[in-house]
Amino acid sequence: MSAVRDRFAAASGHRLFWPLVVLALLIVANTVYRPSFLSVELKDGHLYGSLIDIVRLSAPLILVALGMSLVIATGGIDLSVGSVAAVSGAVACLYISKQPDQNSLGGVFTALALAFGVALVLGVWNGTLVAVIGIQPIIATLILMVAGRGLAQLIAEGQIITINSEPYRTIGVGHLLTLPFAIVVALVVTLLVAVLTRRTALGMIIEAVGGNAEASRLAGIRSRRITLLVYVVSAACAAVAGFMMTANVSSADGNAVGLWVELDAILAVVIGGTALAGGRFYLGGTIVGALIIQTLTTSVYAMSIDPQTALLFKAVVVIAVCLIQAPAFRARLRRRRTPPPPPPTAVETQKEQVPA
Amino acid sequence: GNSDTGGSGGEAGSDKIVLGFSQVGAESGWRTANTTSVKEAATEAGIELKFDDAQQKQENQIKAIRNFIQQKVDVIAFSPVVESGWDTVLKEAKDADIPVILTDRAVDSADKTLYKTFIGSDFVKEGRLSGEWLVEEKKAATGPVNIVELQGTTGSAPANDRKKGFAEAIATNPNLKVVASQSGDFTRAGGKQVMEQFLKANPKIDVLFAHNDDMGLGALEAITAAGKVPGKDITIITIDAVKDGMQALADGKFNFIAECSPLLGPQLMDLVKKVHAGESVPERVETEETTFTPEQAKAALPTRKY
Amino acid sequence: MTTTPLAARDAKAWWRVPQRHVPVLATLALLLVMYGIGVSQYTAFSNIQVIFNILIDNGFLLIVAVGMTFVILTGGIDLSVGSVVAMTAMVSASLLRSGLPPALVLVIALLIGPTLGFAMGCVIHFFDIQPFIVTLAGMFFARGLCTWISASSIPITDGFWTSMAQERIRIGENFVSVSVLITLVVVLVAAFVLAYTRLGRNVYAIGGNPQSALLMGLPVGRTKIAVYTISGLCSAIGGIVLSFYTLSGAPLIAVGMELDVIAAVVIGGTLLTGGSGYVFGTVLGVLVLGVIQTLITFDGSLNSWWTKIVIGALLFAFILLQRLVVLRKK
Amino acid sequence: MSQPRPVLTMTAISKIFPGVRALDGVDFRLFPGEVHALMGENGAGKSTLIKVLTGVYGTDAGTIALDGEQVSFAGPMQATAAGVSTVYQEVNLLPNLSVAENIFIGREPRRGPAVNWREMRRRATELLARIDLRIDVTELLGSYSLAVQQMVAIARAIDVRARVLILDEPTSSLDADEVAQLMRIMRQLRDDGIAILFVTHFLDQVYGIADRITVLRNGRLVGEWPTAQLPQLALVEKMIGKELDALESIDAEAGHDPAAVAAGTPLVVADGLGRTGSVAPFSLTIHAGEVVGLAGLLGSGRTEVARLFFGADRADRGQLTVDGSPTAIRNPVAAIERDIAFCSENRRTEGLVGELTVRENIILAMQAARGWLRPVPRRRQDELVQRWIGALSIRPANPDVPVRNLSGGNQQKVLLARWLITEPRLLILDEPTRGIDIGAKTEIQRLVVELADGGMAVLFISAELEEVLRLSHTVAVMRDRQLVATLTNDDTLDAERVMHAIASGDRQESEVHP
């Protein structure tokens, strides 16, 4: 009995525990509403089902949020990810649409490389504004957020570029080893970012810069380069996300691709436990955060919650996730359930919030 | 902002008519075609155009109209982002003796003298035409016909009106039933994502009614992925008739499109000239629109501009 | 041995600009330059009414930005402002439609914003959750409430509202609206509160270092809750002014406004990390955004996407120059 | 002296942090009109006891009574209101506000609802003059050195007419003069009947002023004694809990020969190095194996000199030569590449990354030098970290706790460890023994001597003149941001001569290195 309780205590102490509980609750709610929600079937050798859909649809968000985690860890923020996704998607689609044979693999790869290159340039631009010129990140990236949308529309001349390219489509809706290709890409990028930050010293150095920039500088860290690097990584992730979003519908809509994705990405990062002020970051948490957000969106559609209440629903869930995660809140609940024995003074409840 | 028209500012006395036009934004291909049409028509008609993009914000549009008044343009035209809330600024325009023309969407001012005329489509009619075609198509159906509806942006006039017109038309046949209706935000990605859920939640879907082509095109992907054949297993009706939509119709993936033409530029310029000259104009001018079946689409496609 | 070298600092000359005022003054100078460019390019730009229009058109933005300045000064952020503005306008419109007397509507509408702000402040303080998340949830909540009240816009026909909207206060040839006066009052009150009251000084203190402020015995929790309440109040006033401005409540109005507001505050020289900035800077920040937009409308030759690119470019040019001036001064 | 009734009684106080029992059943009492020294090693629980008292932390057990009445403060605000005024260990003020405001915030002089700025400035200037600090009170606090900030914090605390005044290591970066000032004021306040709780690691200060001593060890109470009944040696033994032998030996070990060291090859030579508005051009040579001490008063520019050597600030005139070749050290990276290390005086803002663990903080500089692509192998990390945790007796000895949870002195040791593992050729130590207990301090001093014997050059800055004299081969004297003298530390050099150099008006040329 007490062993079980101990095990529970240990598990619930883990950072991912409560976000995962919320995710599970959302899935249970969906299943209750529609029992077939959980079913996953094999159709034409592809896995098909709501759960798979959720992961597939959250792939772009996961990518953007991964890049965003690193940016936030340095104490910055990147509002331009949506625009970067739109630009890279537009460039890729434009290039493919100009090919005589849209299905040629070479053409698609060239398009991807080209668009990726453009995204890297945009990342360098953001990074330069923040790290070299010293503009506050929110404003520095706001510039590209506004102008980037314009750029995306300029590339497409305000039209939706529709393409008909099987290889490109694969990125969004194709399959690999029964799994949707998008999931595979997200997995690979996640692994890459994880290895890049946690198998090297990059992660720690980013956390040092975000935790105390001046101390890091005096410890010999080239914090400018690191800052620049995270914005480039963020743009790169956004670009891949842009490919997925455009490939998903085989068309690039400069206005709609990645609209408001920056908010969702920041939300995912913060739900995952990373503080906006910078410092420690948690990639696992970010991914769970992204899954929660996408599950929420899908639930709204699946339960046909009318759009009027969808936002209220989202507000409630977001607050619930955060409350349940907040140590201060849990401490309060616990105290209410089991009032401490001797001197329970009135003022004592106040103390817990004081940051140590 | 460097400007080649700098300084011309529409000072009274120049013989060219100056038109200040405030567009909603560039949120869709349809809108861009609309803008292009206005611009080209202005050049053709020899009217100087002051164009402003409101980026889907009413505040921006009001600001733009105020600035047009300051610049003393001859005529103001705009596509209101929303219906309400224009009285104050329109009164200012009226006081400055600048006539106003509404395009594409209406306003709900009680005082009808604030603007000269309205030019645009009748969204309710578009919805009704779609519904009527469906009633005709399914009149032989004996069992229930399950319809899913992809709505436009929640609360927008086209979404509200198209839904209304469609509902009115299909009410004549009790077999026709809308089983699910969700907003897909007028985008392809939105259409696809919502359709995926429709398909999972409803084992039998007979008809899809999408409030614009883009959502319909997005839904196509979802339908194909679910292993169904668009146009056969599911009858698809959309509105707008942009080029990609017409292509899908010609390919037999869509079954019917009610046109909503963005090409109101020439008609608008006519009105501008008339209003400027002080001639009387009708209170409401509707754009010339039609409907398309796959055969008609095949015929129209080669000359389709947008 | 009592002469510390610390005494050896030359007395400050009265004309020397204190270091901490440099950013604001630089912003002011650049704003004037930008205005000058407008005047030189477009004849009608020099009308005084153009300036008044910028005030009329951006009044609600400024009011909300003033509230945001409080929040950002403490190192927090309030994403809910845009939605609260919309919600206030929606609530007023729907209550007026249902026939409530305008005075009552005004009171109710002005209470909702601060109440939500207070609630958010409490969650942020007592449960120690990041302001970004809490106010984002507040944003969803308020926006959801808007669409729940009505999916389409509600016109306001009430006499009081109409007269507030259409009253033109003549100043010579030109005029301003009642909202401009309201804005002015809000700005002055806020500037006074920040500079001269304990609450205001505590706001700066918390922005400087919340831990220290706590150890120095300052009411950190109370102040935090207060700033979100103030921001909510400003959003509510902004919402009322917006409903004067558009004479309606629309569920999707002021979407994305929080970003404009934050941008204005930050352009005005307030640090997002908190602790440093002025209301006057925020006024300048709003004016900068207003002038940029006016320049673009006056130009009238840009299409939709170039509009966005040019806004971005002007913003960039402005911030870059601002940065350079401040760096040079150092 | 002691009256029958204590103003403050803490009984059986316990405080547990995750993994650490910081206080375990501690009793403490404080009488009006006494100065009571709270003593203990780094991490003994002194600061925690104070924070529990003022309500920063809640207690896990125990009671607190003020004037016989049981209290439980919700936070410093309530404590202040009840007449308990505190200067916490880390200078906890607001760098973004003016000096005057830092003194008066929370109880500003007002006219109506409005803060009376003019009155506030006047009173602040007056108050600072009382502790002999003459600075512009309208300047931002952050633009002053740590020592000045410490003085301002003290000024803030003593201006409140409190019944209990708590000073947690207020003197850690003050010079002898400022310390003397502070002592004078403390005596004054004590005579007014105020109860003063005083934490310090300086034994002479304790014996100079304290009436009574309470000793903590590992979170437990060791005992309470009147100062007169506890000889210095006994006190130290109570603190560290074992017999003491190593303490005095340091002087013997530092039996150095300045002439021999100075004859070696110069490692770093500054020639007319300076920076406008911060340090006047100066020349200084540091040889391998030499310890150069920097002496001077508060704000005399010692830190600024150190920062120029390290490239933390960029010199705008003069020339720096490393290994005989002229080098421009424009940033810390360049300095580290040339094996120069800088242990900064302000560990909280310029030293540690609070969120990172002890391990990460220790390897940070080494890792930065290797570049992020080549992480320090885990085994190597463990080895280094364990070694230095042991050598500097960092407590808790767990390398994976966030460094911000460590006590002040232990944090300082972590910072030191960071630079020692990089094995620099020139080690710049700016107040390395700040806030460190005597045991560890001796340890660090011994280390410096050892390192210098091993050929490392050390630039040593300390507010304690004795320490500087004990360790250095050469003493450079700073005044008013100028290097005014360079003195060889031979038998003839003593504190008096250094003080004379600091005080005398005219600029002396260096006596050793021309």
Ligand SMILES: Nc1ncnc2c1ncn2[C@@H]1O[C@H](COP(=O)(O)OP(=O)(O)OP(=O)(O)O)[C@@H](O)[C@H]1O
């Ligand atoms: N008179 C003064 N006016 C303003 N700032 C001063 C003054 N004196 C010193 N400072 C501040 O103090 C610092 C210079 O002192 P620095 O720290 O170099 O001297 P130090 O000898 O190391 O003294 P300390 O013991 O205070 O560390 C600078 O950061 C400077 O801003």
Ligand SMILES: Nc1ncnc2c1ncn2[C@@H]1O[C@H](COP(=O)(O)OP(=O)(O)OP(=O)(O)O)[C@@H](O)[C@H]1O
């Ligand atoms: N917030 C905290 N979380 C966890 N552990 C803590 C925290 N604060 C202090 N500790 C631990 O409590 C113990 C006592 O620390 P405290 O700061 O009271 O020591 P101290 O006696 O003041 O030492 P110093 O002389 O170095 O200042 C230390 O082991 C420290 O690591």
Ligand SMILES: [Mg+2]
């Ligand atoms: Mg301590």
Ligand SMILES: [Mg+2]
């Ligand atoms: Mg110093």
